[in-house]
Amino acid sequence: MRPNGALRNLSPVRSANRPGVPHNISVTDFTIPGLSLDEAEREIASHIFDRGSEKGIVNRVARVRAALDLLGNPHHELRVIHVTGTNGKTSTSRMTESILRATGLKTGLFTSPHLTTFRERIQINGEPLAQEAMLRLWHDVAPVIHTIDMESARVAGPRMSFFEVLTVFGLVAYADANVDVAVIEVGIGGERDATNVVTGAVAVLTPIAADHGDIIPGGLPGIAREKSGIIKVGSAVVSANQRDEVATIIKEAASARGASTFWEGAHNSIEARRVVPGGQVLTLRTGATTYPDVFVPLHGDFQAQNALTALSACELLLGDGVPRSIDGDVVARGFHTASSPGRLEVVPGNPVVIMDSAHNPHGIAALAGALPDAFSGDRLVGVVAVLSDKDADGILVGLEPLLDYVVITRTESARATPTNELAVSARIIFGPDRVFEAASVATALDLANRLAVAESAVEGGVLVAGSVTLIGEAHRYLRNRLAAGGAASEPISA
Known part of the structure; x- marks a missing residue:
């Protein structure tokens, strides 16, 4: 050389x-x-x-x-x-x-x-x-x-x-x-x-x-x-x-x-x-x-x-x-010393945040099988965004049994599926009472945090999944939160 x-x-x-x-x-x-x-x-x-x-x-x-x-x-x-x-x-x-x-x-x-x-x-x-x-x-x-x-x-x-x-x-x-x-x-x-x-x-x-x-x-x-x-x-x-x-x-x-x-x-x-x-x-x-x-x-x-x-x-x-x-x-x-950011990545806090970059039904199935290793709480709220060239329905169907509620959002990517379009599919799969919408990843995470710990006796978690760009924006949100002096994950007052 x-x-x-x-x-x-x-x-x-x-x-x-x-x-x-x-x-x-x-x-x-x-x-x-x-x-x-x-x-x-x-x-x-x-x-x-x-x-x-x-x-x-x-x-x-x-x-x-x-x-x-x-x-x-x-x-x-x-x-x-x-x-x-x-x-x-x-x-x-x-x-x-x-x-x-x-x-x-x-x-x-x-x-x-x-x-x-x-x-x-x-x-x-x-x-x-x-x-x-x-x-x-x-x-x-x-x-x-x-x-x-x-x-x-x-x-x-x-x-x-x-x-x-x-x-x-x-x-x-x-x-x-x-x-x-x-x-x-x-x-x-x-x-x-x-x-x-x-x-x-x-x-x-x-x-x-x-x-x-x-x-x-x-x-x-x-x-x-x-x-x-x-x-x-x-x-x-x-x-x-x-x-x-x-x-x-x-x-x-x-x-x-x-x-x-x-x-x-x-x-x-x-x-x-x-x-x-x-x-x-x-x-x-x-x-x-x-x-x-x-x-x-x-x-x-x-x-x-x-x-x-x-x-x-x-x-x-x-x-x-x-x-x-x-x-x-x-x-x-x-x-x-091995790490895999965004692959069933656990961020401790109240609630715990779990981030996984699964972006197709096969990846969601793997996530579902592994999730009990990382989370054993009472309530899990999803934050989901999907790119337009992915099998959104397949992803949502795979996530439905795992989540109590889901917050649908979109990332800054030009390829992101619009929030309202993805929410239509989510309501069909989850039922309308379990689906929320948020205009950005940051607001989606805030809302999911509130939903996850809405009752004091509940041990809650937030699962972020559906696209790699979503994980990147979630990382940025959590990093900025820590830089501002807050916990990476904590309840947000309404």
């Missing part, structure tokens, strides 16, 4: 002979003078996210590869664990990175979406990309993005999407930081996803279900084929339990590429699980050994499954495709 910072010497704005780069571009065109780091971050974030979300599954690989080629192909130097699936891929990615970091490796972690700052998506050694590094690397990346945009415009093509830009940014950051391994979470799908420019030594497939059906054609088999596209020739594949039709497709893809496969149940398993305050204690059997009494500070049996998948992936990476045992103290330390 090149030494830290050497990537900047390959910047196209400093290499006039690099093909495809306009000679009239200067790095100063992309400098942000006179701004604080916070202001510069907001400017960069605006430039990235004003590009809008990706529309449909198209091949994102070619443009990302072209941009990386202009930057000297920094991703070729990275050792990668590539993670896809429908649910659990972010938690699995985070646990994988945490274990590898505990072994002493320098790690990169690429996940999505973010809750408060886009730098959360690009982590190095467990910390979001530093603002200084963000600004310095943006000087290298921005001219290349401009070049790709201009070349696309010549043939009436679109600009690079925000996720394509973030993928380039992340891979450049990991090479520049000289990481030993990068854990890369897929955005949507797999084969045609922007992240599939990497060659993963290990491909991880968390549970695959029917999601993004409006984006990925072919139903569940089509989704499974798309996600199996991250499997590379000669790689190792670790998969959580899958439906039979999904497992068959994964096996066929792995066989065609000469990849070895390691399956939950056949090669690894959860031998024991017990719920304890603050999480759960697991005994995990892997391809190399058995790890007894491992504390995982996350709630839910689905997080136990994610922990098993993550540990198996780490063994395969460290053993170059063959499971290699990891010191038990290292594993314990890795899991102990």
Whole structure:
């Protein structure tokens, strides 16, 4: 690997002979003078996210590869664990990175979406990309993005999407930081996803279900084929339990590429699980050994499954495709420092607030199964917002048995389902007496807090679920409340 910072010497704005780069571009065109780091971050974030979300599954690989080629192909130097699936891929990615970091490796972690700052998506050694590094690397990346945009415009093509830009940014950051391994979470799908420019030594497939059906054609088999596209020739594949039709497709893809496969149940398993305050204690059997009494500070049996998948992936990476045992103290330390913000995240208080980013029926079902681990009170009030491209009715049907009341709201996202529209469905599913509306996430949380503890004898809780953007705004609300000197969660006087 090149030494830290050497990537900047390959910047196209400093290499006039690099093909495809306009000679009239200067790095100063992309400098942000006179701004604080916070202001510069907001400017960069605006430039990235004003590009809008990706529309449909198209091949994102070619443009990302072209941009990386202009930057000297920094991703070729990275050792990668590539993670896809429908649910659990972010938690699995985070646990994988945490274990590898505990072994002493320098790690990169690429996940999505973010809750408060886009730098959360690009982590190095467990910390979001530093603002200084963000600004310095943006000087290298921005001219290349401009070049790709201009070349696309010549043939009436679109600009690079925000996720394509973030993928380039992340891979450049990991090479520049000289990481030993990068854990890369897929955005949507797999084969045609922007992240599939990497060659993963290990491909991880968390549970695959029917999601993004409006984006990925072919139903569940089509989704499974798309996600199996991250499997590379000669790689190792670790998969959580899958439906039979999904497992068959994964096996066929792995066989065609000469990849070895390691399956939950056949090669690894959860031998024991017990719920304890603050999480759960697991005994995990892997391809190399058995790890007894491992504390995982996350709630839910689905997080136990994610922990098993993550540990198996780490063994395969460290053993170059063959499971290699990891010191038990290292594993314990890795899991102990693992976190998964917005995944059955419990904020103590009166009432307790539980936040989960489940945003499809499969995720809501997993939440329902795990909720008793985190909440045993008398009354639970939901705060729900759903994006317009999601199965709102399926989400509400899954939440109905869990909640005494539900407060319907919308987030600031342009894709948010209008409150009144979502409330119509909620009243049909919950009944009109159990449904309330609020104009914003903040007012929804205030109302839910009041409802949860309306009677002094009631032990109440607030469940926030339905979209990742909702969790991000709830995080901001709670953080601002703490900064103002209040408890993260407490009754609000009417």
